[in-house]
Amino acid sequence: MKPPKSSKNDVFLRYKLWLSAVSGEGIIGEGTHLLLREIEERGSLKAAAEFLGISYRKAWGDIKKSEELLGYDLTVKRRGGIGGGQSDLTTKAKNLLEAYDALHKKMDTAIEDAYAEFKEKTK
Amino acid sequence: MKPPKSSKNDVFLRYKLWLSAVSGEGIIGEGTHLLLREIEERGSLKAAAEFLGISYRKAWGDIKKSEELLGYDLTVKRRGGIGGGQSDLTTKAKNLLEAYDALHKKMDTAIEDAYAEFKEKTK
DNA sequence: GGTCGATATGATAATGGTTACATATCGACT
DNA sequence: AGTCGATATGTAACCATTATCATATCGACC
Known part of the structure; x- marks a missing residue:
């Protein structure tokens, strides 16, 4: 998925992959x-959002929406205490991430192959 | 959390695939x-746009942008004459479409495989 | 040469998603 | 019991994309 070195008018392929509800709404x-x-890495939603450069408001809303659509929690949230609070991933979330990564890897390989063929056909 | 309105079995995968310029701008x-x-099928941009339910203005803008980013024409445009004018695809556009279709087919197969594995992992 | 319908394109309005702002709540720790 | 910082959530402001409106141009055909 990285753009290769190319000339001005050269093209490359990009793709997006997501989990969707039957309604068509994107879940993850x-x-x-x-x-x-990043939540897994940093232990809090706030730190994760800051690291990624998105607003806490959006990060929180995204997680909430995902959880509602999935019907189960992705994070364990705690308020108070040292640091003010923390968020961690549930086991289900960890499994989901692992599966998602594998999925992406497969798709990356597929698109690499497809791209080579595409370039051949359109050159 | 609110009461779950769907089971996790209700999720499925979706993806988008597009050609991009090095700038990151989407080309097609x-x-x-x-x-x-639809232009190929109907012989005019106007008819194609109407059929697809998008405005002529947008359709025209999309084609123009694609052509500018690619650096070559995708359509042969004619004004005047019987019917007022026509648009047809260039040979390059036809090749591009063919390659794009093959690409999608490959990706569809890849995602099908990947999804089976994904479901197994997250069930 | 006048007509007609599609191409061509600027300008403005509507829309949807993101960010920004503001404020409340929770609870382990001191 | 009071403090502190993250979670929680509503609302308003902002921005980028899309749609709507409006208008000009071209040119084969009669």
């Missing part, structure tokens, strides 16, 4: 995936 | 792809 995409990763 | 995605297909 690249953004939320990264966010969950 | 699903919308433009369909639009080109």
Whole structure:
């Protein structure tokens, strides 16, 4: 998915992959995936949002929406105490992330192959 | 959390695939792809836009942007004459569409496989 | 040469998603 | 019991994309 070195009018492929509800609403995409990763890494939603350069408000809303659509919690939230509070991932969230990563890896490989073929056809 | 309104079995995968310029700007995605297909089918941009339910203004802008980013024309435009004018695809556009279709087919297969694995992991 | 309908394009309005602001709540720790 | 910082959530401001409106241009055909 990284843009290769290319000339001015050269093109490359990009894709987005996400989990969707039957309604069509997105449940988890690249953004939320990264966010969950950072929550796992940093132990709080606030720190994760800051690190990713998005507002806490949006980060919180994204997680909430995901959880509501999935029907189960992705994070364990705590308020108070040292540091003011923390968020950690649930086991389900960790499993989800792992599966999501594998998925992306497969898709990356697929698109790499497809891109080579595409370039051949359109050159 | 609110009461779950859906089970996690209700989720599925979606993806978007598009050609991008090095700048990151999208050149051709699903919308433009369909639009080109309909231009080919109907012989005019206006008819294609109407069929797809998008404004002529947007359709025209999308094609123009694609052509500018690619550095070559996707359509042959004619004004005047019987019917007022027509648009047809260039040979390059046709090749591009063909390659794009093959690409999508490959990705569809890849995502099908990946999804089966994903469901297994998250069930 | 006048007509007609599609191409061509600027300008403005509406829309949806993000950010910014503001404020309340919780609870382990001192 | 009071403090502190993160979670929680509503509302308003902002921005980028899309749609709507409006208008000009071209040129084969009659």
